[in-house]
Amino acid sequence: MSDSAPTQGCTTCRNGHLCLSRGLNAREAALVEDIAQRKIRVKRGESIFRCGDPLDEIYAVKYGTFKLTLGTAEGREMIAAFYLSGDIFGTDGFESDTRTSTAIALEDSEVCAVSWKRLAELAQQEGAIQKLVTQIFSTRIGRKQRLMLCLGSMRSEERVAVFLLDLSERLKERGFSDRHIVLRMSREEIAEHLAMQLETVSRIFSSLAREGILRVNHRKIQILDLQGLATVAQAGVQKNRAF
Amino acid sequence: MSDSAPTQGCTTCRNGHLCLSRGLNAREAALVEDIAQRKIRVKRGESIFRCGDPLDEIYAVKYGTFKLTLGTAEGREMIAAFYLSGDIFGTDGFESDTRTSTAIALEDSEVCAVSWKRLAELAQQEGAIQKLVTQIFSTRIGRKQRLMLCLGSMRSEERVAVFLLDLSERLKERGFSDRHIVLRMSREEIAEHLAMQLETVSRIFSSLAREGILRVNHRKIQILDLQGLATVAQAGVQKNRAF
DNA sequence: CGTAGTATTGAACCTTATCAAACAGAGTGG
DNA sequence: CCACTCTGTTTGATAAGGTTCAATACTACG
Helix, strand or coil, rough: CEECCCCCCCCCCCCCCCCCCCCCHHHHHHHHHHHCCEEECCCCEEECCCCCCCCCEEEEEECCCCCEEECCCCCCCEEEEEEECCCCCCCCCCCCEEEEEEEECCCCEEEEEEHHHHHHHHHHHCCHHHHHHHHHHHHHHHHHHHHHHHHCCCCCHHHHHHHHHHEEEEEHHHCCCCCECCCCCCCCHHHHHHCCHHHHHHHHHHHHHHCCEEEECCCCECCCCHHHHHHCCCCCHHHHHHH | CCCCCCCCCHHHCCCCCCCCCCCHHHHHHHHHHHCCEEEEEEEECCCCEEECCCCEEEEEEEEEEEEEECCCCCEEEEEEEECCCCEEEEECCCCEECCEEEEECCCCCCEEEEEEHHHHHHHHHHHHCCCCCCCCHHHHHHHHHHHHHHHHCCHHHHHHHHHHHHHHHHHCCCCCCCEEEEEEECHHHHHHHHHHCCHHHHHHHHHHHHHEEEEECCCCEEEEEEEHHHHHCCCCHHHHHHH
């Protein structure tokens, strides 16, 4: 990864509405912008931090996509999350001062680096920023729990549907089309995130295409029937309800 | 649930070494003890808080066992964790001021209730307590991540082995035998925690017993071969390593 | 244009879920 | 004290979902 010349700040950034200045007024946003000056460019495949690294910053995705991988000592791996532009990441394990995960760019990307220490100080002085910080953590935990529930209680087809719906919604929030998606991750990476095999992901994409819900062309996915996809995502529930 | 007459505090509690006074000196422990006066007795099957409740306290298990259930609107459920004596719980979703989970006693139990607001104030004044609080959250997130990895990358037999090893270790920390375990939860609850069917749990117990690793008598489990159980817990790894 | 990486598809196999039945233990009431 | 019920557990048979192995196709990239 390589530092770059300073680019524009939060107040003019097009991710402003969902990133570090979310819900802040102009004065507060300027305070945050002030500590988020450092930009880092990361090339596809490079990491911005690795498991075991010391930890003092959190990051906001300016543009690009990242994956966060979790690993155990025994060699098991899993992708805990994907981060899109405007997402904030690097917030895990900041108490132990050591990274417990690795963040890798899926395409050429740029992030804003924020000193955790300075953000925490700012949060103590400014109520709105304190609220923002807790909101960030709250969302993080919520997402992790939803993923856990998803892994635990859904079968493959539903998990894939949930994944696509989530991605679609997040892209929409960022001003992209929610129906024409270009996946930044491989089938294998999707599989590693949803706890299944890449062949299964591929098969499910094909079967959803056969049903007329998707149009699949390698990484270009078109959602033809958003409602139908939502139905697939909850398919397993009827069974429980009958019981 | 019903309040009870005040019993002894942290400084004399036998869970002191791993609970709210963990790593604190006498003066600091006394400060914590001061805000952890309120004890609540909970009968088997009763909840101490439910999903949607307002949130202002966290709890430490004085004695007994609790399960924390997560639910989605659509009716999917999962047990996110089991808490033993000395464990601290109720720390999820405290930012949104609303419970996102339900805590239910698996046996007649008692907890110490601590005002989150007062604990946070104390943490701001006392470095050691600040450190303790972050440690509590850190551990929480770490456990959740490990469970996620476990659900995502292990098969049933390994998950059950991991579950038993974890329980054994935690009981040992609490001064109980790590080989003679009395399960406080049903097969169904174990299944709901490990994302499988209760029949599968039962079958795996039986098969581990057949292999001489366990002795199973309903809820009384004896671990005959701790090392063997650990091997089962990592069985899937060899496969990955060969690749 | 050829090669490497990625994606799709098929077939056999394995794990786990599902359905069904039998069994054990804790109460309960006659 | 014994039958009876209720609940939780075990076990078996069968089916479905998903993995694994293998072959083929597509794309991108040098």
